[in-house]
Amino acid sequence: MPPLTLYNSNLSVPCRLVRIVAGVVGVDLKIVNVVPRVDLRTPEWLKKNPQHTVPVVDDNGLWLNESRAISMYLISKYAKDDSLYPKDVNKRVLVDQRLFFDQDLFGRLAKIFHPQLFGKSFDPSDVEKVNDSFESLSRMLEDKQWLAGENITLADYAVATSLVAVEKTPKAAGVDHLKHANIKQWLSRFEDRYPQILEHRKGVREALEQRLQSMK
Ligand SMILES: N[C@@H](CCC(=O)N[C@@H](CS)C(=O)NCC(=O)O)C(=O)O
Structure with a gap:
C-alpha cells in the first residue's frame, strides 16, 4: 500500500x-x-x-x-479489528459521545493557548470554562478504567491527545488537569499503554518554544 x-x-x-x-x-x-x-x-x-x-x-x-x-x-x-471504534452502534455511540466532548474540550483549551501565538493574552474567564470541562472529564472517569466502555478506544486516544495542548497554555493561566485524581490516574494508565504520548508532548513543547522565539 x-x-x-x-x-x-x-x-x-x-x-x-x-x-x-x-x-x-x-x-x-x-x-x-x-x-x-x-x-x-x-x-x-x-x-x-x-x-x-x-x-x-x-x-x-x-x-x-x-x-x-x-x-x-x-x-x-x-485497523485489524474494531476495538478502537466499535461497529456495534450501542458501543460506538459511547465513543462518539466522548469525541464530541473532546472537540469542545480542545476548543476551550485553544482559547487559552491560541492568543499567545499572535502576541495577545487570554481571557481569564476562558480558564473557568476549561476547568469546567476538566470537572466533566473527571466525572466521566468516576469508577472507570477507560472513557467509553471496558477497553481503550479512540475516545481515550483523542482526549489524552487534546490534553497535550495543556503544554501550550501559558503558565499564568494555571491550567492543570492533574489536580483531578480521576484524570491523573486514567492518564497514567494511558501512558503505560501508550508511552509514545510523552514524545508527542515533548514535540509540541519544542514546537511552541520555536514559534515563540521566532516572534521575538
Ligand atoms: N477541529 C479541527 C481543528 C484543526 C485546527 O484547529 N487546526 C489548526 C492547527 S491546530 C489550524 O490548522 N489552524 C489554521 C487556520 O485555522 O487557519 C481538527 O480536529 O482537525
Missing part, C-alpha cells in the same frame, strides 16, 4: 492525533510540514479543505480533514 500523505504542523495537537492513530493501526504516513495559515489558503487548497486547517490527509486522491473524522476513517478502513 503506498503511504498516505499527512499535511502536518508539529505545533498542531490535532495533527498529533492523526499520527498517533495511524501508528496504532499500522498505517504509514508521509509527513509534509506546512504553515496552515499561509499555505492552505490558496484557491487550490481551499477546494481540498474549505476549513484551511491541518491535519489534512490524502489517501490516494481521497482528501480528508478534521482529526477525529480522519481517525475514525483510519480505524474503520485499516
Whole structure:
C-alpha cells in the first residue's frame, strides 16, 4: 500500500492525533510540514479543505480533514479489528459521545493557548470554562478504567491527545488537569499503554518554544 500523505504542523495537537492513530493501526504516513495559515489558503487548497486547517490527509486522491473524522476513517478502513471504534452502534455511540466532548474540550483549551501565538493574552474567564470541562472529564472517569466502555478506544486516544495542548497554555493561566485524581490516574494508565504520548508532548513543547522565539 503506498503511504498516505499527512499535511502536518508539529505545533498542531490535532495533527498529533492523526499520527498517533495511524501508528496504532499500522498505517504509514508521509509527513509534509506546512504553515496552515499561509499555505492552505490558496484557491487550490481551499477546494481540498474549505476549513484551511491541518491535519489534512490524502489517501490516494481521497482528501480528508478534521482529526477525529480522519481517525475514525483510519480505524474503520485499516485497523485489524474494531476495538478502537466499535461497529456495534450501542458501543460506538459511547465513543462518539466522548469525541464530541473532546472537540469542545480542545476548543476551550485553544482559547487559552491560541492568543499567545499572535502576541495577545487570554481571557481569564476562558480558564473557568476549561476547568469546567476538566470537572466533566473527571466525572466521566468516576469508577472507570477507560472513557467509553471496558477497553481503550479512540475516545481515550483523542482526549489524552487534546490534553497535550495543556503544554501550550501559558503558565499564568494555571491550567492543570492533574489536580483531578480521576484524570491523573486514567492518564497514567494511558501512558503505560501508550508511552509514545510523552514524545508527542515533548514535540509540541519544542514546537511552541520555536514559534515563540521566532516572534521575538
Ligand atoms: N477541529 C479541527 C481543528 C484543526 C485546527 O484547529 N487546526 C489548526 C492547527 S491546530 C489550524 O490548522 N489552524 C489554521 C487556520 O485555522 O487557519 C481538527 O480536529 O482537525
